[in-house]
């Protein structure tokens with residue numbers, strides 16, 4: 001009986017601990033609050049910046065920062081219009097270009113974005129940077145890192161001990177963060193699930209459109225990425241993300257919706 005009551009309590013807690021992803025409206029688990037996650041995320045980001053060299057390509061670095069700020073501005077405006085500004089509490093956006101041949105880019109919880117110089121030739125120009133930036137910012141807005149942490153918490157503890165552990169174990173929270181976002185590894189970030197990747201594509205397409213970048217650029221970027229990968233070891237970004245053919249097809253289907261947000 002007691003077990004049953006406890007289970008009901010925990011199920012209640014989990015239902016209560018759900019949030020809704022902006023734009024897509026998907027319900028997601030969120031057992032760990034951003035107030036706990038973000039400071040850890042910012043520490044890790046600083047660590048990455050310390051251990052790596054920022055690019056001295058001024059033009060590229062400025063491009064990454066400008067596109068980042070532009071999309072950030074549009075997204076903040078959108079969240080405000082939807083009455084969702086609260087969800088951005090504690091966010092501290094940052095956009096840096098790291099010197100590395102690795103073809104990758106990632107975003108840590110709270111809006112800490114990194115591009116590697118290796119992805120810049122595939123981005124080709126500002127519009128290509130906007131495709132990747134929209135996708136990365138979407139991961140942050142959709143709180144995909146937090147969702148992974150929450151799922152990890154359930155998986156590790158099981159339901160019954162979950163309530164006791166929540167919010168009372170900073171060490172565990174940190175461990176979960178490291179596992180969930182895989183920071184500090186060569187990858188920068190472990191692969192998100194397919195759901196998260198497709199969702200970041202879908203939201204990212206709308207975000208780039210809001211900031212004045214034509215969403216038709218997105219499939220073009222992935223075509224360039226695919227061309228780059230043929231015949232050699234696939235770029236890091238591809239090994240952590242779904243196959244380009246699938247996402248090109250999906251993105252093309254989503255363009256009409258994104259065009260509704262497109263401001264020329």
Ligand SMILES: [Zn+2]
Nearest residue numbers: 192197200241
């Ligand atoms: Zn991604």
